[in-house]
Amino acid sequence: MKQKYKIILSIISSIIVIMMGVGLGSIKVSPSHIINIIINKLFSMPLHADIEGATAVSIIWKLRLPRTLLAFLVGGAVAVSGSVMQSVLKNPLASSYTLGVSSGASLGAALVIVTGFYIPILGLFTLPVTGLAFGMATVYSAVKFAAMMDKNLETNTIILVGMVFSLFVNAILTLIMAVAKDHLAQLTFWQMGSFSLKDWSSVIILFPIVLIGVIVIQSFSKEMDIMTFGEEQAFTMGVDVHKVKWSLLSLSAALTGSAIAFVGVIGFIDLIAPHVVRKIFGSNHKTVIPMSMLFGGSFMVICDLIARTIVSPSELPVGAITALIGAPFFAYVYFSRRKGL
Amino acid sequence: MLTLQNVNAGYNGIDVIYNISFSVKEGESLCIIGPNGCGKTTLIKAISGLITHEGSIKIDGVEINKMKRADVAEKIAVMSQISTIYFSYSIYETVLLGRYLHMKGRTFKEPSVRDREYTDKCLKAVGLFNIKHKQINELSGGQLQRVYLARTLAQEPDIILLDEPTNHLDLKHQTELIDFLKDWSKYKGHSVIGVMHDLNLAIKLSDNILVLDKGNMAAYGNTHEVISSNILNKVYDMNITEYMVDSLRQWESYNPYLNINKLRKVN
Numbered sequence: 001m002k003q004k005y006k007i008i009l010s011i012i013s014s015i016i017v018i019m020m021g022v023g024l025g026s027i028k029v030s031p032s033h034i035i036n037i038i039i040n041k042l043f044s045m046p047l048h049a050d051i052e053g054a055t056a057v058s059i060i061w062k063l064r065l066p067r068t069l070l071a072f073l074v075g076g077a078v079a080v081s082g083s084v085m086q087s088v089l090k091n092p093l094a095s096s097y098t099l100g101v102s103s104g105a106s107l108g109a110a111l112v113i114v115t116g117f118y119i120p121i122l123g124l125f126t127l128p129v130t131g132l133a134f135g136m137a138t139v140y141s142a143v144k145f146a147a148m149m150d151k152n153l154e155t156n157t158i159i160l161v162g163m164v165f166s167l168f169v170n171a172i173l174t175l176i177m178a179v180a181k182d183h184l185a186q187l188t189f190w191q192m193g194s195f196s197l198k199d200w201s202s203v204i205i206l207f208p209i210v211l212i213g214v215i216v217i218q219s220f221s222k223e224m225d226i227m228t229f230g231e232e233q234a235f236t237m238g239v240d241v242h243k244v245k246w247s248l249l250s251l252s253a254a255l256t257g258s259a260i261a262f263v264g265v266i267g268f269i270d271l272i273a274p275h276v277v278r279k280i281f282g283s284n285h286k287t288v289i290p291m292s293m294l295f296g297g298s299f300m301v302i303c304d305l306i307a308r309t310i311v312s313p314s315e316l317p318v319g320a321i322t323a324l325i326g327a328p329f330f331a332y333v334y335f336s337r338r339k340g341l
Numbered sequence: 342m343l344t345l346q347n348v349n350a351g352y353n354g355i356d357v358i359y360n361i362s363f364s365v366k367e368g369e370s371l372c373i374i375g376p377n378g379c380g381k382t383t384l385i386k387a388i389s390g391l392i393t394h395e396g397s398i399k400i401d402g403v404e405i406n407k408m409k410r411a412d413v414a415e416k417i418a419v420m421s422q423i424s425t426i427y428f429s430y431s432i433y434e435t436v437l438l439g440r441y442l443h444m445k446g447r448t449f450k451e452p453s454v455r456d457r458e459y460t461d462k463c464l465k466a467v468g469l470f471n472i473k474h475k476q477i478n479e480l481s482g483g484q485l486q487r488v489y490l491a492r493t494l495a496q497e498p499d500i501i502l503l504d505e506p507t508n509h510l511d512l513k514h515q516t517e518l519i520d521f522l523k524d525w526s527k528y529k530g531h532s533v534i535g536v537m538h539d540l541n542l543a544i545k546l547s548d549n550i551l552v553l554d555k556g557n558m559a560a561y562g563n564t565h566e567v568i569s570s571n572i573l574n575k576v577y578d579m580n581i582t583e584y585m586v587d588s589l590r591q592w593e594s595y596n597p598y599l600n601i602n603k604l605r606k607v608n
Contacts, residue, residue: 091427235410238411239441
């Protein structure tokens with residue numbers, strides 16, 4: 001199939017998945033009603049006569065739409081971040097988590113939960129902002145330390161230092177969890193990730209961060225293509241490798257950090273989405289970045305839909321669903337493509 | 342075009358090459374030879390700016406230290422050795438990356454007509470145009486070497502640096518590559534600087550030869566003068582002439598796929 005058609009099909013699939021995420025649940029709402037409710041809220045247009053009362057409108061507008069959009073943004077952000085990390089570090093298993101962003105964010109969140117630390121101006125956003133700050137600080141410290149050890153900032157040095165920092169921060173987190181047993185359930189739940197009870201405020205904050213982050217990353221797509229062939233080659237072809245590497249590592253960590261700060265640690269999508277996208281669309285980052293956004297976002301929406309509906313009215317941790325569905329799906333895509341099926 | 346004066350360079354503050362001085366003029370091919378560990382690759386890295394150096398390296402009279410990275414890359418291209426392919430691209434996409442500097446300012450745009458045409462010309466020049474949509478992880482070592490050559494040519498440099506370019510190539514493809522580079526160096530006054538292990542290929546390619554021994558210049562000058570001196574026997578610690586064959590016969594009886602005329606038509 002031509003690349004253009006694959007892209008169109010992906011966009012249509014993503015819209016369908018978002019509609020499913022919004023429409024399915026204890027009360028089912030058709031796509032036309034969803035669109036009608038959105039138009040009603042945005043432009044004060046009248047509702048269809050057959051939309052039942054204020055409940056459906058409230059469920060769609062106040063609960064499911066922000067939750068689904070947040071899931072899409074978070075999934076897309078971590079998938080794009082994973083694509084960047086894999087290319088920059090030339091390691092198919094690399095992600096922002098490799099550099100300690102999730103460990104740092106978890107530590108920040110744990111400190112807020114355990115100490116009850118609260119910044120009045122941030123209100124309820126104290127936890128995500130502290131998580132983001134700690135996640136970014138961990139990555140920054142790891143890369144800075146790697147640069148001190150190796151001024152060429154070699155990939156292996158970054159990965160090794162990132163892993164050491166990540167393990168070290170995790171150890172502190174384990175100590176906190178061991179001491180603060182009263183908060184153990186809350187801390188564990190945060191680390192499993194969840195989209196429940198998220199409203200528009202999270203979407204409104206995360207949307208511009210993800211949009212700007214992805215556009216800036218997209219502007220580096222040629223550099224990422226060249227750097228996958230090796231940094232020395234990229235340097236001799238005129239790429240400012242040091243600057244590009246720092247920029248991409250920072251942007252990638254910021255994307256993941258912002259995303260998980262709102263919903264907790266959700267893994268696996270950052271690893272599988274870029275691989276699946278490369279298998280379908282090839283390795284050119286001009287396509288890989290936007291398609292990772294679509295695929296990661298759609299996949300997260302499906303996982304969240306399953307997490308909240310399969311044992312309704314209870315919810316499963318979405319992080320577990322991403323791995324449960326993602327692992328066999330990834331194996332299917334990877335091996336079937338490899339055999340040329 | 343390129344001038345080196347008293348260049349020292351190395352790694353972690355320890356010099357590996359000492360007091361290297363030579364110049365390469367337009368249309369000239371220079372081969373750097375010497376036993377393993379003599380500093381050939383270090384010299385190529387110093388010229389390409391991959392490692393720092395002391396002394397003077399000038400392109401067209403300007404110190405490369407004072408030039409922007411992109412300006413150096415416009416003048417000098419390095420043909421890479423084959424390395425691990427982490428993520429596969431098509432042949433066309435890979436060669437098009439050589440146009441990186443020419444495509445600056447077109448971040449969100451498609452490549453220009455000239456960029457696409459020049460990429461096609463480079464692919465034709467190395468005989469890969471007909472399979473340009475094939476993935477590079479499906480290619481043989483020889484084909485991949487030609488992809489990298491095409492990408493280097495796509496950069497439109499004045500000077501090409503090569504570090505053992507005939508690795509992975511069989512005899513036929515080695516001779517064709519050397520002939521192509523020889524032609525390219527004469528074409529519009531470009532220059533080629535190559536690190537070579539095979540002395541026959543070095544003789545065939547070069548106008549001048551630089552012999553390195555333990556990081557020092559053991560000999561430098563006209564290829565035939567250097568080769569016919571006894572210096573090689575001393576540097577390699579063996580009777581080199583005994584192993585030298587008349588390589589010229591190798592170049593006569595084949596039909597090359599590398600064709601400089603296909604590249605000439607571009608401009």
